[in-house]
Amino acid sequence: MTGRDCDMTAYNGAMTRRLFERTQVLFDLIRNRFEWKLFETPAQPWKSGASAPRKLASRELGFSPCIAAILFVLMSSFVAHAQVTFERILNSNKEPQNWLTYSGDYTGRRFSSLDQVNAANAHSLAAKWVYQTGATGKIETTPLVIDGILYATAQDDRAFALDARTGRPIWMYQYPVPTDIRPCCGHVNRGLAILGDKVFLGTLDAHVVALDAKTGNVVWNETAADYRKGYSFTVAPLAVKNLIVIGVSGGEYGIRGFIDAYDATTGERKWRFYTVPAPGEPGHETWEGDSWKVGGAPAWNTGTYDAATNQIFWPTGNPSPSNRGEGRAGDNLYSNTLLALDADTGKLNWHFQFTKHDEHDWDATQLPVILDAGGKHLIAQANRNGYFYVLDRTIGKLISASPYGKTTWSDGKDAEGRPIANKAASPTLEGHTVCPGALGTTNFMAPTYDPQTSLFYVTARDQCDIFSTAPQPYEAGHAYYGSAYFPSEEAEPYRGFLKAIDPLTGEIKWKFEHTSPTWSGVLSTAGGLVFTGDAEGNFIALDAPTGKPLWHFQMGGAVYAAPMAFAIDGKEYLAIAAGSALYAFALP
């Protein structure tokens, strides 16, 4: 801690000295916007639909007498753009140069309609800048980009804002993380939400913090739960209307999971949905005795939002203890479930439980992706248990469940079509092998849905583990697994893939095998490309229809983050974190 504090002091000192320079950067940023809009007509800055530059950027306008009027319009357009409103996020397809939520928009598709970088020119992509975060461990962040400023997070609850064209920092914030936290899986953070003039950070000690987007100064800081009992936030929050929605982590500690919504302006908590029902609430009967009190069901990945039905779709994780079902007989609602919550009240509209009474730590926290196909309003999830699920998102009815990786735990389906566990899948004292392993066929890595190819792309892993029970008493704040899992010495080495799934049929259209399994997310773009990273440190562009690799760059560190795309000055950039750094790429 001392070292870090020391670094921060030096950093802040340097920042103060560079105050003038920084202001200059902002002025430059504004001036460049104007100059570009007035005097340049980029060949195709982004796909048609981004009308603003077309209307305003015509060189033919020249210096006509109406320049003052144009300047006024530009000025007001810039000021308007400084605030990220709910309407802007709703209509994020109108500003593909920006990346406004963790997944790019409310659908969770991670599809960018930028098409300047395409299958024909991807081979000439080059690194434009690298930002070293100075943090060690896994960076799982997806940056946001709004009007030329990039906002992202790094380990230990750092947040920062960069000039997205140059990678030069504008501000940096370090949350004071308590020294006695014990998060299960690293001091990670997956990103920020933005709304109005604030960015929002969930912290490792279960606080929600609002930062001034222009300075990184704290605006409000609310405590959601007691970190000493194992509660934490690693998730990127989701801004909906004037609410900041966030789900808790701690499935390894016997927490009682919840999803919260905070007033973005004041920090006041507006609603909380407990993912484990209390006595008297529907679903409580799915828990044995008092097991609900420590039932887990965390909600540690970002959900999606459907404005047409005003529903937030949020997935939940494993029941606790994660690998031992004894003592919590029943389905254990709402663990491993997709929840459809009313955005205004947090009331449950419908739910679908993927894995009932889970004993393998198969959190269903993977991103639920909103898509429309075959005339239906769907929501799709590539689940950690090895099945790809498609549901009707209006009513939560299962449409299909198809395996997309190696699975051995189910050989039958229930009346609804849900794969059900065979008896032999339960962990035993001696231990026995089940596929997928505890890490799952996929995990937190974000998938993408490309409406141009109508394919769902997801990082997948083939791995089997030995699951063995290890009874453990509950003690607040202590690990509460109830079991151990480890790979079989005899098992095959793990294999990792990027798979392209047809959501209508469940068919795997192509797969690209990685040298070893990766934790990278995926991005698709209108340039006909899919981007992903690998454990060996490569950032890779693939041809979206065929999976053929077209370009790669060695970043020198394993990838645990997901790529995203943005544009400045009519130039498309791809950004991804790897090792301890954030990288941006563009055509020369």
Added chain:
Amino acid sequence: MRPSIPLLRGRGALAILVMALAVVCFAADDHNPYANDPKAAKAGEFQFRINCALCHGLGAHGGGRGPDLTRAHKKHTHNDAEMFQVISNGIPGTVMPANGTNGQGVGMTDEEIWQIITYIRSVEVKAPANASGNADHGKQLFYGDANCSLCHAVDGKGGRVGPDLSGVGGSRTREAIIDSVRNPSRRLAWGLTESTKEFPQEYETITVVTADGKEIKGVALNEDNFSVQMMDSSEQIYLLEKDKLRSFKKSRESFMPVYTPNLLSDKDLDDVVAFLLSVGAK
């Protein structure tokens, strides 16, 4: 006032006693408060499964990458206090991670660490593990007739194509070493995650044909989807881009020959293992 003085003295003495007990029981990480407590050993067994069995195997008998902890002699610890330090802080230069840093678990409390130590003590076998075998003869075989040193080095002497075996006697069970000699392909050096890989490389066998038609066979030093770095049997290093090769083949059939009992008798193998165990225990 007076009557209360003896009482105060009594309280003072009690306080001192309590403090002394506290020092003995809890202060400093040098005494196991659960030593020989069978209940703690049972709790420790479950903690062991959750936190340690990944490498050290169920029952602490060792695995492909963690030493057999049922051996009374341990390379890095001589008592409970040192074992507590090793579990808490890891062992630098080895894959033994510090508590809570292996990416698999949440880390243990001090109490849980002591329970694990109690468990390990409860399963220790007092007899030496390397009773059989003549280490001196094993050394002669290693550097001579058995040809081990053509590919493997011990203490800086020997080949570079295969893994350095200086530490293998300390980190692997006797059975695991024998199995690696008799069935070298069964288990290459692959790790579970980056942090638990025993060797930085996996020793997969690579066969390539270069653009000019030259065939090269060797072990992978490193590889990704686009390039491979490999060493052939004459210890020549090749740095190759995959898309420039005529063919690329990777196999988990080990580059090491299978040592059948005809090639190396059970008795001679025992001697080689005794040599490796004697070096590894240092």
